[in-house]
Amino acid sequence: MVLSQPCPRSPSRDLIMSLFTFRRRPSTCVRVIINALGCARPRRGRRAGKSSRAANNDVTGSPGEIPVIIGRRQLIAVEKFRQESRTLTTVRRYGNLNPIRAGVFNARSIHNKFASITEWIADHRLNIVGVAETWHDAHDCPDLIACVPSGFSYIDRPRPRIGPLAVNMATNHGGVALLYRSYLHAREVVLPNYKSFEQVSAFLQCPGFSALTIVVYRPGSAPATDAFYDDFADILERVATYANLLIVGDINLHLDDKSDAMTTKFHHLLAVHRLTQHVSEPTHQLGHTLDVIITRAEQKVESVSVDPPTLSDHSQIVATLALRLPHQHVGVRGSQLRTL
Numbered sequence: 646m647v648l649s650q651p652c653p654r655s656p657s658r659d660l661i662m663s664l665f666t667f668r669r670r671p672s673t674c675v676r677v678i679i680n681a682l683g684c685a686r687p688r689r690g691r692r693a694g695k696s697s698r699a700a701n702n703d704v705t706g707s708p709g710e711i712p713v714i715i716g717r718r719q720l721i722a723v724e725k726f727r728q729e730s731r732t733l734t735t736v737r738r739y740g741n742l743n744p745i746r747a748g749v750f751n752a753r754s755i756h757n758k759f760a761s762i763t764e765w766i767a768d769h770r771l772n773i774v775g776v777a778e779t780w781h782d783a784h785d786c787p788d789l790i791a792c793v794p795s796g797f798s799y800i801d802r803p804r805p806r807i808g809p810l811a812v813n814m815a816t817n818h819g820g821v822a823l824l825y826r827s828y829l830h831a832r833e834v835v836l837p838n839y840k841s842f843e844q845v846s847a848f849l850q851c852p853g854f855s856a857l858t859i860v861v862y863r864p865g866s867a868p869a870t871d872a873f874y875d876d877f878a879d880i881l882e883r884v885a886t887y888a889n890l891l892i893v894g895d896i897n898l899h900l901d902d903k904s905d906a907m908t909t910k911f912h913h914l915l916a917v918h919r920l921t922q923h924v925s926e927p928t929h930q931l932g933h934t935l936d937v938i939i940t941r942a943e944q945k946v947e948s949v950s951v952d953p954p955t956l957s958d959h960s961q962i963v964a965t966l967a968l969r970l971p972h973q974h975v976g977v978r979g980s981q982l983r984t985l
Contacts, residue, residue: 765792778818803820869898
């Protein structure tokens with residue numbers, strides 16, 4: 646349109662409204678043709694969940710009768726629950742079944758060996774490591790800290806310097822340490838201090854695995870006596886309530902000599918508590934089996950490897966333990982739930 650008068654500096658409302666043109670809505674016949682051709686733009690929304698109700702319900706009825714709506718929402722929810730339950734069961738049963746690899750090593754002093762120990766742990770992808778004869782005398786010993794790889798934690802039992810050893814730096818034979826990956830939940834278990842051997846223990850747990858793990862060291866400077874068997878029997882009785890048990894370390898008995906009375910007595914003690922000793926090869930440079938990996942008879946050990954002694958007069962031993970689900974889990978069969 647053409648303005649007959651010049652536009653004022655501040656246009657009035659009526660002038661602005663006169664410049665605005667409204668689009669006309671198509672007539673009824675035009676809309677019918679558009680709908681018949683399928684060119685109509687879909688509506689942007691549904692009121693009160695109309696589309697949702699239509700998708701979740703079946704409408705039945707003859708023309709001219711009042712329609713009957715049959716809801717399917719409950720059936721859909723049940724089927725969705727069944728599918729999610731099957732997926733959850735599969736993940737819990739098969740999702741995290743990598744075996745646990747446990748190592749044991751009598752280091753005969755960790756001084757100047759920490760680089761080799763960390764390399765051994767990394768190369769064999771160990772999860773649990775028991776080290777005997779560390780020769781450390783304090784929890785914050787730098788050599789012990791250097792033995793712990795990244796992603797690991799440790800619990801130790803140093804051999805304190807008492808008497809004449811308190812005032813000099815003479816060799817301090819003894820000391821044990823338990824190294825474990827940090828994703829394992831660890832709870833230290835306090836056991837008595839036995840005079841015949843040293844030990845450190847902790848309950849380790851992760852999905853699919855749980856075991857009370859004990860690292861033991863019996864000095865070989867003196868022969869085994871009845872006190873050792875009494876102490877070892879006492880510790881086995883104290884941990885009898887734990888379903889899974891893992892004992893590693895050096896007990897300095899000739900386990901390969903079946904005619905040795907001390908060896909026979911030790912094997913009998915294990916049999917009474919339904920325990921199995923899995924190391925069958927020589928672990929010492931003199932040809933005897935001195936180091937142990939002991940578990941419950943029900944625990945499956947897939948393999949045990951014994952390396953020739955190089956870093957110490959003892960071998961480095963690695964055992965592969967099969968995982969077991971520690972808790973009951975739910976399985977789905979049809980529409981019923983059952984506990985496996």
